Amino acid sequence: MDLSLDESQQILVDTFAELLEQECPVSLVRECEKTGFSEALWSQYREMGANVMGLPESVDGLGMGLLELGLVAQRSGRVLAPVPFVETAVAGRLLAAIAPGDPLVARIAAGEAIVSLALPRPHAVTGTGSGRTGRALVPFGAVADAVVGIDAEGLFVAEDAGKRRGPRLRDAGSGALAWWSLQRGEGAAPRALATGDEARRAMARASAEWKLLTGFWLVGLAQRALEIGADYARERIQFGVPIGGFQAIAHPLAECAIRVDGAELLAQEAAWAEAEEPDRFEGLCSMAFAWAAQTALRTADVSLHTHGGYGFSEEYDIQLYYRRAAAVPGVAGGAREELQRVAELCLAPERAALGGA
Amino acid sequence: MDLSLDESQQILVDTFAELLEQECPVSLVRECEKTGFSEALWSQYREMGANVMGLPESVDGLGMGLLELGLVAQRSGRVLAPVPFVETAVAGRLLAAIAPGDPLVARIAAGEAIVSLALPRPHAVTGTGSGRTGRALVPFGAVADAVVGIDAEGLFVAEDAGKRRGPRLRDAGSGALAWWSLQRGEGAAPRALATGDEARRAMARASAEWKLLTGFWLVGLAQRALEIGADYARERIQFGVPIGGFQAIAHPLAECAIRVDGAELLAQEAAWAEAEEPDRFEGLCSMAFAWAAQTALRTADVSLHTHGGYGFSEEYDIQLYYRRAAAVPGVAGGAREELQRVAELCLAPERAALGGA
Amino acid sequence: MDFRLGPKADEVRREIRTWLAANFSEEDRRRAHEDGGGHDWDLYRKLAAEGWVSAGWPVEMGGGGRDPYEILTLYWELCKAGFPWIGLLNNGFIGHTLMAMGTDHHREHFVPRIASGEIAFALGYSEPGSGSDVASCRTMATRDGDDWRINGQKMWTTTGHTAQYIFMLTRTATLDRPHKGLTVFLVPTDAEGVDVQPVHTMGGERSNAVYLSNVPVSDSARVGEVDKGWSVVRFALGLEQAMGYADLQERFLEDARRWALAEQADGGLPFDDPRVREQLGQTAIHTEVARLLRHRSTWLSAESRPLGGKGAMTKSFSGSSYLEDAQAWTQLVGSAGLLAEGEDGAVAGGAFEEAFRQTPVNTIYGGTVEILRSLVAEVELQLPKSR
């Protein structure tokens, strides 16, 4: 057992921490509230090679593993970085694995394309999955050049963003969310990537990876939200003492600290399981995502509440965290929908339809 | 608007409070842990006319309304009285309304019979309803002389307890729970009471009344559990001060006090609605039951926890309350199952199958 | 027992609904929603012209003599309709307070002008360093001959940018005994040295910070005795308590219900999912309990019975259950549920998204749930003061 990062992982974390401290102050996040995306920051990410980290070396990538990608996502989540790091990494890995010669792989490697995913079956209740209505809510869809999706005919990638891409949508704060029309009959025909079980397996895999990396992102969000709340609780004086000395303030923060540690360990375990316990990998990704989503919302809520009225004010940062804590996981259906997947994948894998996750 | 009890209602409450202080000390509840029923106390109830309170005057009853019956149930719940007051009242009202000439009506009026109900569809998940398997878990079934049930053929009353009645079951603490076999082919034939819509309407009504009166019973339980917890919090000294001065102890108790007040108001409103807002009656009964069940468990849990290790000890009374807070509403499927009924009855009555509640 | 608000309240409900249908268009609602300031002079003056602003004041003071159930109903319907009613609410509190604790000058000079819709008041209790601990107020009022000068800063002065006056708590003596040495003034917002700056919130409301730099205030604007301001503020806060948000919870429940029973793109009904039914059932119960607790507060007040901790119970339950429901729905409905009103694909008119952003503040303003729970513990359960 070894629960520490190795030296190269620590260097990666430190490097991104330093970059983001410089290049992603909270003022940038505020400037991007109306677009959910910073071209300038994404360009910094590309300079660091973030777009090729997930690609295998065979296609000029850095061939990093999910844990390394997760660590970058976690640092990104801490500062709410408005860039499609997770989407590009996951779509790139998917494409490189199933269609390494696809021109998009080279464009991702060159930093020329943003590719996202239409997650399958993101919600049983509100029916926003691509399979149902021919269109899908796509994370960073408003800035994506291409989207990978799946339907009855198989796995495909749709470009022709001019025709297919809807405008950036206002929501509680998830980023550059947009509808993509994925009807095969519209615009340029989508490029087929795979069919049948191969298609479903590839999409299930990509979906698990998206959830895992987004889970890391939410762990970062929760860690920072907790720090913001604890800092405030130490400094804010009411009734002559710091409010952090009141159990009604201290205990909920402590409970969040515990849950956040658990969320980090769970995400790390899922990333580790990819190679070491592959049978548990998708189930652990689902757990990591659901728990990170629950923990991020609870922690942001407790931290916001710790601030009293100020948490509610746009001037304070914690409301930026609170809104994203619900909106970001919402793209995959939200925390409660994910619990269904956890039950299926972890407790009754024989009943979880292949690729249904 | 008038949220106070009238004089005769107050006298009823005071009378039962006095009776129960004398006749139902907690030592009696402990003595009855293995049977869930006290013949001696039930005989005291009968002397007070409790068995005829709910029967109409036309069959020698006292013709009391649901609010009055609820007030008696609430006082009974405070002291965890191990008597089938609620069941007898509800079954008596049902029989008197639909078959006033049935011999059981006279036997109830004479205090000679305990009659209970096999609640329809008590649980969608574990399937313990009478309609499914030909047998049902019956509250106070272990001491009942007859049980009213419903199946595809209609509403019926089954006697022949010797053949149909199972032994008293051990559970977390609901009372004299037992299985009743309600197969028509076994033992003496059940007596048909009604068929079709009339049967379903009568059973839906009785079910609503059972939930309402049990809701009152649970409100009483919760009120007493809260008092026990608050008393302990004022008296128990740790770190040199009463533990009730710690927010981690005081705030959960305060939150329970609020919920308990809400549960009492809701049960009273439902009882009032019988005559005054009949369209809302069954929905309000369902709400009152679900909320009383949630509140009773939460309050008993908070109070038990307030006691530290002592709450867990059999010597202390609070564990008696904690166990019944879950077990008593469990007979109708439990708090979460009831939320399904609330949604159907209150928000989509056109979708709630007649009699299905 | 009788759980009806009564025929007079029913009549008010009909009247105000008719009035809203005629005077408050969907466009007005949307404008008020976007503005977020909580007050609209045009609409307000129309309301005042019908006598609604002073409806709850005694007839002998020029009011409408309406009973508490009628006023509850008036507020309920305005709030549910999305009417910008904060000004009305504040003016109700202040009018009552001036009638009870003000001077003849206040009653003659201010009360009729409130009633006619000419002037409005904002509340000035909170400060940057003084939130839950209201009595730690540091805005100073110092003698200037017979009159006063005020220096300091107020926070969360909602409607401060549209109101003519702020009902303001100030410190007139040293801090060593926090509840002593406080005094209340009616401070004109157009006085020299008053600077009102907007504070925007996550929920879309616009509140204000008010900077006070050597602001001259006449002694006749003082409410209550010098250094005895705490009792004045307690009176006004007491009026504000005991309401909660059951009206908003009811609207939220109606929105959720409408969505759950409407066919989705795939032909299914959300209502057919047991998780949706469970959440609807829970939301319906919370709404009913919040309504009953508010009705009880109103009944106690109508009967002149002591409120004890029951006002605090009302607000604490309503604020926390509404937040709990909003977050539970958010976690259930996923992305589409988080699209804002008007966006392509938004469900329930954006109700889930809006409630998610708006509900956290309900556990804060007018007394945090922590303050209220401590109060309930002390008053209703006789527990020691909790630290």
Add this chain to the structure above:
Amino acid sequence: MDFRLGPKADEVRREIRTWLAANFSEEDRRRAHEDGGGHDWDLYRKLAAEGWVSAGWPVEMGGGGRDPYEILTLYWELCKAGFPWIGLLNNGFIGHTLMAMGTDHHREHFVPRIASGEIAFALGYSEPGSGSDVASCRTMATRDGDDWRINGQKMWTTTGHTAQYIFMLTRTATLDRPHKGLTVFLVPTDAEGVDVQPVHTMGGERSNAVYLSNVPVSDSARVGEVDKGWSVVRFALGLEQAMGYADLQERFLEDARRWALAEQADGGLPFDDPRVREQLGQTAIHTEVARLLRHRSTWLSAESRPLGGKGAMTKSFSGSSYLEDAQAWTQLVGSAGLLAEGEDGAVAGGAFEEAFRQTPVNTIYGGTVEILRSLVAEVELQLPKSR
């Protein structure tokens, strides 16, 4: 990173499972369950004969030199199997403590006899008036020549009726500085003046109250210096922390899963109900997180890294999430779920019913969640001491 406990732990898991299969029958399990005392001399001595009692002690002290992952696995498997293991657990703590803080006499006289399974220890910290506030201990040890006399009462002395000794905290000086003036003794349960009385609990466990009336205790039975007992108890409590109940949570999850995937009387599977799946998913996550936090505590200890508040985190999370799950299931499964093991119609072998009765205590003993949360707030978040 590596999340495996490692091959040695895997080997222990195989060994102990094999041993349990051969030595711990279903009838043994049922008897232990009904007895509730947490210790069975016959079974315990068989375990000791295999070297498991001292498995985690250093080889140079006669122990098995097993690493913390192996000991974790040993405890995990015994606990999950329903083995009466409290005696083993206590003896592990006390053995470690005597080796670290005891005298040569203790190491020679007690340690080998613990290892051989000859003697067992119970813990005597709590008192009727001293629960969370352990340092408020009032059981007095007074000088009697070179030796001591003890008077007072201990509470929650589980296994006190089967153990030969109680590791007991006493007060040897006045109460004005609670953490000073405490001393630890090894008190024989067969000494004159010791009266052990059963305390039965809702969860079916049997604990004890111990009355001490002028009990003579030799000075050689003293552990640590006079008046310095607080550090001895802190050391032993530290060993007890950082475990939690993830093993029990795992067993509960397995029981719930088995039930959910088995056909019911009506032919349906509970698993097909989304509420059941949601609750299973949540329970699975809580179990995994509790397991990971416990593994982390073990890893920190194996690496000799500072534990900080992370032991408290482990127990606080595990205790409260297990209780939350047990109550959520109780509210979902209704009556049949509340039938006790063995009753006609009981589901999941009575697992829901039993967890409902047993889980509340997990948020209490070994440190209440309130005490643990205050510790986490102070140590991990640098918040002030919370009152």
